[in-house]
Amino acid sequence: MSAPIQADVIVVGGGIMGAATAFFLRRRGVKVVLLERGLVGQQASGVNFGNVRRQGRFLPQLPLANRSRAIWGQLSELLGEDAEFIATGHVRVCFRAHEADRLEAHALAVREYGLELEILSANELRARYPFLAPGVVAGSLSPLDGHANPRLAAPAFGRAAARAGALVVENAEVLAIEKPGDDFLVETAAATYRAPIVQISAGAWGGTLSARFGEKVPIVARGPQMAVTEPMPYRIAPVVGVFSDNEHEGMYFRQVKRGNIVWGGGWRGPAFPDLLRAYIDPMNTLRQFPMVTRVAPGLAQLRTIRTWSGIEGYLPDDIPIMGPSGKVSGLFYAFGFCGHGFQLGPGVGDTMAELIATGSTPIPLAPFHISRFAMQ
Amino acid sequence: MADRRVVVVGAGPAGTRAAERLAAAGLRPVVIDEAALNGGQIYRRQPAGFTRPAEALYGFEAGRARAVHGAFEALSGLIEHRPQTLVWHIYDGALHLLCGTKAERLPYDALILATGATDRIMPVRGWTLPGVYSLGGSQIALKAQACAIGAEVVFMGSGPLLYLVAYQYAKAGATVAAVLDTSPFSASVKALPALATRPAMLAKGIYYTARLALRGVAVHRGITPVAIEGDDGVAAVVWRDAAGRERRTACDAVGLGYGLRSETQLADLARCDFAFDPIARQYLPVTDQDGRTSTPGVYLAGDGARIQGADAAELAGRLAACAALRDLGHSVPAAEFASLRAALAPMAQFREGLDTAFPWPAHFAAGFADSDVVCRCECITAGDLREVALEKGAPELNRAKALSRVGMGRCQGRMCGPAAAEVLADALGVPVEQVGRLRGQGPVKPLPIATEIVG
Structure with missing residues (x-):
């Protein structure tokens, strides 16, 4: 085999996290290689719901989410491609009084982080969103949030990174990764790469790679249960999510400008990382129907034309692994985003690039450090 | 063993003969079919109140149609027939059924899929105008409802159905303005040896062509479609003849x-x-010669496995049932397998002959203008596909789908899939097999959100 290809940073995994990191590293002038086993943005980054949502998050994650939201707003100019981001607003609705109390408490708590939510009464909700069911008692609107097209966003980051000078290598599965000296050596079938810094951003497969450096994490793969309807005239602007203690009631949906209504939530299905496949359990789709029409009864007039799933990595505390390794210098992680990574993607890329290039970032990452699992 | 559930999907020639063989072995198969009445597409039965004789509906095939219908009727009480029922998904050893707005999960021990075929479409500019139908759709309108798709009809494309439907329309009293066949006459000559393996079928083809000529219907071979024109509906077909003249x-x-x-x-x-x-x-x-797939307990028969026509489908349906029975532990005579396999052999050769005589015009894909619509559900043009191929690096169909929406509409690529593959392969300059195939995703056909779980 010929001599290793040298870079400053090797990013392993071309989902939205890795592609955005490569892009922002290039903007800082760092020589970066992005290695992707299949095609950029093909797994969880490409099959998720497309939510660009900040409300309802783990509070210490909000600085990162805010940074990401700012980038979403400039994405077309940054990338030179449209990922269909629209700030339609994101509304969380509930059906029970005690849930309404918690929405209000959340609105107060996030204000500290600079996120202004608007609490809406049942009447205000119906006046603004006549498609909502009469049983909805209250809602919380995050006016600057919205949605984007997950099929386009990560590939757009990958292409923009390549245009900016990153070496983006698709169909390049990592066969071996080690740090024999000062540099890491990363081997694929076609070439070997060498760099002093590696970022693992391999989604549900991230745990397999971190384990090679002695950092095992209890990550499990699950598949969201997604569906889309036939198109109808564009009437539903905001992303709608149900806030409930009952996981099965937790549906979310949005209408794209084309007219189709996309939904997910309620149940998760089996995912098989080794086979690169995740499946829809058809019973889940059928169970979602009454949960969707419970929020928007008018949708009962429509038909669903496609369902899909994808492979997402979940950790027991439902927050990702992000930041430097606890054991190996020069090694960084950004994986396991527990089904809520899409909105964060641009911010993760910007933050990781900043951390890697400058050695620090104002975004608090301590809660996401991999060592939280090493302690157990 | 008797309570093993064997399910047959489809009540056309293959499904009928499969069910018949299973019932003969003492099983009580479930036969699921989308249509209200058995017969499939080729032997589609007319609705109640229509009284045309079989000869008027099926022509030369009247005898076979009667036989298949009769065989199915004789199974009354011996099978569980579930008409007007769609299998919308298969998961974890069970079928997911939709009847009206009722959904049911039906586990199976063995499954014979006899799902048939649909038209293969190569788009042409204007193909989304009202008044453009698939050939199969044109035939169903006539067969089921005694309706013609228009008063003056052009049949365009290729394949034996082109001549059969034109003949049936002419016979029913419609004006056939022209039959425009994209396959050249020389292709038929080249195919003759293979076609001669089934002389009766070959003779029927010659008969239809001759009858069309007798009725004064213009038949043009080796044409190239240019456009279907019109404002609110079809007004004309523009095409180039074999000599390259635009007409x-x-x-x-x-x-x-x-x-x-x-x-x-x-x-x-x-x-x-x-x-x-x-x-x-x-x-x-992929199947073995008896219809076994790579998934244990799942068998294929008829045109849903590969296009060999109705007679082959009857044989293949019976053969797949024999294979399922043997795998379930029933005794099936070796001679039965041998005779069915032997009867099927010439069918495959005849089919190859048809594909030689009436080749799929893959090369048209290169000639599409960028503005020509390939995916009609999502209005995705040839230019959109070329852009995702060349500028966004889509190396195969599923990536092209993700980036362009091709095949993402109501038909889920059933209509546009083959042409989209050709356009993509042409743009990339690779053989069509290299762009792969659209992955199947449920539901097979649109599923009402008002659907309720029963059972």
Whole structure:
């Protein structure tokens, strides 16, 4: 085999996290290689719901989410491609009084982080969103949030990174990764790469790679249960999510400008990382129907034309692994985003690039450090 | 053993003969069919109140149609017939059924998929105008409802159905403005040896062509479609003749089709392995000679496995049932397997002959203007596909789908899939097998959100 290809940073995994990191590293002038086993943005980054949502998050994650939201707003100019981001607003609705109390408490708590939510009464909700069911008692609107097209966003980051000078290598599965000296050596079938810094951003497969450096994490793969309807005239602007203690009631949906209504939530299905496949359990789709029409009864007039799933990595505390390794210098992680990574993607890329290039970032990452699992 | 549940999907020639063989072995198979009445597409039965004789509906095939209908009727009480029922998904050893707005999960021990075929479409500018139908659709309108798609009809495309439907329309009293066949006459000559393996079938083809000539219907071979024109509906077909001269034929409807495409979505959802079939230029489920797929307990028969026509489907249905029975532990005579396999052998050769005589015009894909619509559900043009191929680096169909929406609409690529593959392959400069196939995703057909779980 010929001599290793040298870079400053090797990013392993071309989902939205890795592609955005490569892009922002290039903007800082760092020589970066992005290695992707299949095609950029093909797994969880490409099959998720497309939510660009900040409300309802783990509070210490909000600085990162805010940074990401700012980038979403400039994405077309940054990338030179449209990922269909629209700030339609994101509304969380509930059906029970005690849930309404918690929405209000959340609105107060996030204000500290600079996120202004608007609490809406049942009447205000119906006046603004006549498609909502009469049983909805209250809602919380995050006016600057919205949605984007997950099929386009990560590939757009990958292409923009390549245009900016990153070496983006698709169909390049990592066969071996080690740090024999000062540099890491990363081997694929076609070439070997060498760099002093590696970022693992391999989604549900991230745990397999971190384990090679002695950092095992209890990550499990699950598949969201997604569906889309036939198109109808564009009437539903905001992303709608149900806030409930009952996981099965937790549906979310949005209408794209084309007219189709996309939904997910309620149940998760089996995912098989080794086979690169995740499946829809058809019973889940059928169970979602009454949960969707419970929020928007008018949708009962429509038909669903496609369902899909994808492979997402979940950790027991439902927050990702992000930041430097606890054991190996020069090694960084950004994986396991527990089904809520899409909105964060641009911010993760910007933050990781900043951390890697400058050695620090104002975004608090301590809660996401991999060592939280090493302690157990 | 008696309570093992064997399910047959489809009540056409293959499904009927499969059910018959299973019932003969003492099983009580479940037969699921989308239509209200048995017969499939080729032997589709007319609705109640229609009284045309079988000869008027099926022509030369009246005898076979009667036999298949009769065989199914004789199974009354011996099978569980579930008409007007769609299998919308297959998961974890169970079928997911939809009847009206009632959904039911039906586990199976063995499954015979006899899902038939649908038209294979190569788009042409204007193909989305009202008044353009698929050839199969044109025939169903006549067969089921005694309706013609227009008063002056052009039939365009290729394949034996082109001549049969034109003949049936002419006979029923419609004006056939022209039959425009994209396959050259020389292709038929080249195919003759293979076609001669079934002389009666060959003779029928010659008969239809001769009858069309007698009625003064213009038949043109080796044409190239240019456009279907009109404002609110079809007004004319513009085409180039074999000598390259542009011509225009006035009409108010067009029947369009290029042979048939196996309906393989259920085999895909059952996770059967697929392989590229160079004759069909389509990825097809892999089976052994008796119809066993790579998924244990799942069998294929008839045009849903590969296009060989109704007579072959009857044999293949029975053979797949024999294979299922043997795998379930029933005793099936070796001689029965041998005779069915032997009877099927010439069918395959005849089919190859048809594909030689009436080739799928893959090369038209290169000639599409960027503005020509390939995916009609999502209005995705040839130019959109070329852009994702060349500028966004889509190396295969599923990536092209993700980036362009091709195949993401109501038909889920059933209509546009083959042409989209050709446009993509042409843009990338690779053989069509290299762009792969659209992955199947449930539901097979649109599923009402008002659907309720029963059972």
